[in-house]
Amino acid sequence: MSARDQIVELRERMGQSIIGQRDVIDRLLIGLLANGNLLVEGLPGLAKTRAIKALAKNLEADFSRIQFTPDLLPADVTGTEVLYQTNGKSEFRFDKGPIFANIVLADEINRAPAKVQAALLEAMEERQVTVAGTTHRMDPLFMVMATQNPIEQEGTYPLPEAQMDRFLMHVLITYPPVEDEVEVIALVRKEEIAALNEDGPGTESVEKMQAIPQEAVFEARREIGGIHVSDAMQRYMADLVNATRFPENYGQELKRWIEVGASPRASIALDKCGRSHAWLNGRDYVDPEDIRAIIAGVLRHRLGLTFEAQGEGISPDAVIKELTCQVALP
Incomplete structure (x- = not known):
């Protein structure tokens, strides 16, 4: 079975556990394939944690969950x-924390103070942790998936800009359609019945499906590295990011809305995510539709909006939509 077949199988398995959130599943897979970290945001009960756990459960990987609280160190x-x-001899040994796993769920990351959030920065960017002057490397397969609640701000600590920029994508989870919610009710009821039957006397556990091996992810990354990106597409990605820095060149609306533009990490993220999106869709080249499909996730947490835009209720996604309309296609 090819690497793409295995990743598609992983997507299908996740889809069996997460109903009505196909875009979210694709974004999680893009983050995995692009070797980046994700910030997943949504209202309570929209399966943020469940989606990340579904990825870890179906992948041959160590999973760790860190519940961020105000008293965390x-x-x-x-x-x-x-x-x-x-x-009779004394020696210091390093006891690894929960950050040393393949997939790390930083649950409700904005509930911990800045000094705890800063503990993630080195691991997220350099893939290593330095303690007491000694550097400890992370495994080759490593990614942080952080969740946060957008409406409950009491007792929370906004993420520093330096940390926000280290997230490859900012994924938003919205309410599912009512038809999908009917399927969610049936799915949860089925899982509860299966759990009761499995725990009952005289029953045998159902054999779990074999997890997708890590090598499939590494092979997919090698194939994604060979995806063709034309000079015109590279210029298109650079123009999109440059437009956030000099919005006055692309219309009065963008000038009124954007105060701080995106860093070069945004251009790199567009390239990585665009190639991953093209690969997932079975193409060996990147076209403008790939960039438009992932640009909101790449830019929405990297834009600093003006007070005027915030006062008018302009969302980052609305700004990005206008941005794509103003920047010429290649």
């Missing part, structure tokens, strides 16, 4: 040096 995330005594 940096050492609770990264690990710490512990004094051990053996045969």
Whole structure:
């Protein structure tokens, strides 16, 4: 089975657990294939944690969940040096924290103070953690998926701009259509019945499907590295990001709305996500539709809007939509 067949199988398995959120599943897979970190935002009960767990469950990977709370300490995330005594001798050993896993769920990340959020920065960008002067490398397959609630702001700490920029994409989860919600009710009821039958006396556990191996992800990344990106498409991605820095050149509306533009990480993210999107759709080249499909996730957390835009209720997605209309296609 090819790497693409295995990734498609992974997508189908996730779709069996997450009803009505196909775009969210695709964004999680793009983050995995592009070797990036994701910020997943949505109202309570919209399956943010369930989606991430579904990815980890069906992939041959170590999964770790960190529940971010106001009393969390940096050492609770990264690990710490512990004094051990053996045969009368004392020595410090590093006890790894929950950050040392293949897929890390940072649940409700904005509930911890900035010093705890900062403990993630080195791991997210350099794929390593430094404690007591010693650097500890992460596994080759490593990604952080953080969740946050957009409406409950009491007792929360806004994410620093430096950390926001380290997220490859900002994924929004919205309410599912009513038809899909009917299927969700049936799915949860079925899972509850299956759990009761499995735990009952005289029953045998259903054999789990074999997890998708990590090598499928690495092979997919190698194939994505060979996706063709024309010079015109590279210029198109650069123009889109440049328009956020000099919005006055692209219309008065954008000038009124954008205060701070995106960094070069945005251009890199457009390239990575665009190639991953093209690969998932079975093409060996990137076209403008690939960029338009993922640009909102790449830019919505990297734009600084003016007070005027915020006062008028202009969302980052509305700004990005106007941006794509003003920047010429290649």
